[in-house]
Amino acid sequence: MQTRSKNRKEQIISVAMDLLQTHGFENFSYLDIANRLAITKASIHHHFPKKEDLGVALCQAIQDWHEVEFRKILLANISAQQKLDTYINANLRYACGKNKICPLSSLQVDIASLPTAMQPGLKALDEHELDFITQVLAQGRQQGEFNFAGETKGQAMVVVLACKAALQYSRVHGDDIFEQTMAQIMTLLGVTSIAQTGLQQTG
Numbered sequence: 001m002q003t004r005s006k007n008r009k010e011q012i013i014s015v016a017m018d019l020l021q022t023h024g025f026e027n028f029s030y031l032d033i034a035n036r037l038a039i040t041k042a043s044i045h046h047h048f049p050k051k052e053d054l055g056v057a058l059c060q061a062i063q064d065w066h067e068v069e070f071r072k073i074l075l076a077n078i079s080a081q082q083k084l085d086t087y088i089n090a091n092l093r094y095a096c097g098k099n100k101i102c103p104l105s106s107l108q109v110d111i112a113s114l115p116t117a118m119q120p121g122l123k124a125l126d127e128h129e130l131d132f133i134t135q136v137l138a139q140g141r142q143q144g145e146f147n148f149a150g151e152t153k154g155q156a157m158v159v160v161l162a163c164k165a166a167l168q169y170s171r172v173h174g175d176d177i178f179e180q181t182m183a184q185i186m187t188l189l190g191v192t193s194i195a196q197t198g199l200q201q202t203g
Helices: 002-023 030-037 041-047 051-075 080-096 103-109 116-142 152-173 175-188 193-202
Strands: none
Touching (some): 002 030, 002 103, 051 080, 051 103, 051 116, 080 152, 116 152
16 A cells, blocks of 8 residues: 555656646646546645645655766766766756756746745755766866866856756757757867767767
């Protein structure tokens, strides 16, 4: 019985995550989730009495995903440029999917109206992702793969914001705008010929 209840809770979070990425947190209801799962709204309230409880669970689900995937990348025996490429072209796009936006970006859009209980989780998500990219850029700079001006954390912020904005724009203007933005990011990072050669050889 406990396993069944856990599975139902995971199903609710999964459907809510999909709705978050396609509609935004403020634009879906428990009825939408109930219709998707063919259950009653009471079943959802049993696990998440208020929508903000569900919102906190969504933040935690994103955090759990970040911790697993970011750790894999950081521990991988590949160049910093390849780690950044994995984030951009695999993990980030996978998180967004077709006709979806990054769940973290979706929450940020609704920041002014999000319940207070969700604010700490959202802030922690932002900081975790930024810290991850900062580590990747710091490694690349130390190893001579990147040659960019300014502070590493500031540059990491530019990378994260550019990636997510480009994904948003690509929904309207097509994938070319994403590719062009990423190419410009590599230029701003001052990707060296050594790093490019290494990436080509392992690709």
